[in-house]
Amino acid sequence: MNGRAPFLLIDAGNSRVKWALGDGRGAFLHRGAFAHGRDADSSADSSGDSADSSGRQAPARKDDGVPAAQAAGTMEIAEWAALPAPSGAWISNVAGEAARERLTRLLDAHWPGLPRAFVRARERQCGVVNGYGVPERLGSDRWAGLIGAHAAFPGEALLIATLGTATTLEALTADGRFVGGMIAPGWSLMMRSLGEHTAQLPTLAVDSVRTRVGDALARHWFATDTRHAITAGSLLAQAGLIERAWRELCRAWDVPVRLVVGGGAAGDVAGALGVPHTCHDTLVLSGLALIAAEDAAVAREM
Secondary structure (H helix, E strand, O other): OOOOOOEEEEEEOOOEEEEEEEOOOOOEEEEEEEEOOOOEOOOOOOOOOOOOOOOOOOOOOEEOOEEOOOOOOOOOOHHHHOOOOOOEEEEEEOOOHHHHHHHHHHHHHHOOOOOEEEOOOOOEEOOEEOOOOOHHHOOHHHHHHHHHHHHHOOOOEEEEEEEOOEEEEEEEOOOOEEEEEEEEEOHHHHHHHHHHOOOOOOOOOHHHHHHHHHHHHHOOOOOOOHHHHHHHHHHHHHHHHHHHHHHHHHHHHOOOEEEEEEOOOHHHHHHHOOOOOEEOOOHHHHHHHHHHHHHHHHHHHO
16 A cells, blocks of 8 residues: 555444544544444544444444434545545444445445555554454454554553443553453443333433533532433443552552543543543544554555
């Protein structure tokens, strides 16, 4: 793949597809997002909601009130039509085979024959060493996020919390060794599952409870109504998991550990954290950019 033209970077998470056009030096020329099965939303992306890859297609969900499985997605993304032709596309997809096929059709519609690479975790890449016994079993989004984080905070021990459909935690040493992680239901999934698996509790969506988050943070956590109680309990469950993991890592490593928080729910959960943290919303795309640059450099040497 030609490294002189920009790189198209695609992070297909369980809820949305985030994309960026990178210049090969780490800068994003353009960035956006769109829902699975739908057109681009024409708004700049400021979040990420990655989750671990299991090899199974993610269940259909509603975005903007339209079931993803039924949405009439066209084969063009309006913002892509105005982009300069990229040298290739580097893709992290954890949303299943249907999402992969749609991305392939989208790329073919805009840039027929465009070289593309569906990223998979490796034993080592871009200065990061994979601690999984079978490296490929680590989700491509988590792998790209680790690479992006190691480059963003060089020489620092990190705990990376990605808050999306699932909440993932990654422990990364200062010299780039990924030693392991955790996966838990995300904030929205916690609230939704309570409504779906109990007889009397409501099913809550994140958008409908965001004002309650502000109320809880400003006043108190102990609720006197059910919706507030679900919101606060699920939010503190996320914060408690992250804080406990961070403290365990600080104790085990006996060095300062930077807590890096990202993902679609980061703006909500971060406010509930009682420990120092840094927000970073493009770790996966940044990691994909580094992978693309490394691949392009190797190709030029061949």
